[in-house]
Amino acid sequence: MVATLTSKGQITLPKGIRDRMGLEAGDRLDFRLNSDGTLQGRPLKRGVLHLAGIAKPADGRVRPLEEIEEAIALEAAENRG
Numbered sequence: 307m308v309a310t311l312t313s314k315g316q317i318t319l320p321k322g323i324r325d326r327m328g329l330e331a332g333d334r335l336d337f338r339l340n341s342d343g344t345l346q347g348r349p350l351k352r353g354v355l356h357l358a359g360i361a362k363p364a365d366g367r368v369r370p371l372e373e374i375e376e377a378i379a380l381e382a383a384e385n386r387g
Contacts, residue, residue: 350384
C-alpha cells in the first residue's frame with residue numbers, strides 16, 4: 307500500500323491499514339524510527355474510558371483488585387511505549 311506525503315508533512319493511511327488496525331478518526335498513533343530506517347506505528351487509542359467496566363465485566367463476575375490493578379498497569383505501559 308502506498309501513501310503520499312503532502313506539503314504539510316501529512317499522510318492518509320490507506321483504508322486497508324485503518325481497517326486492520328481498527329483505527330477511527332481522532333485516534334492517536336505513536337511512531338518510532340528504527341535504526342534500520344523502517345518506521346513503526348502503533349495506535350494509542352485507549353485511554354481511561356477504555357477501562358470503564360473493568361471492575362464488573364459483562365459476565366457479571368467481580369474482578370479482584372489485583373486483576374484490576376494489573377489491567378491498569380498494562381494499559382499505562384502500552385501508552386508509554
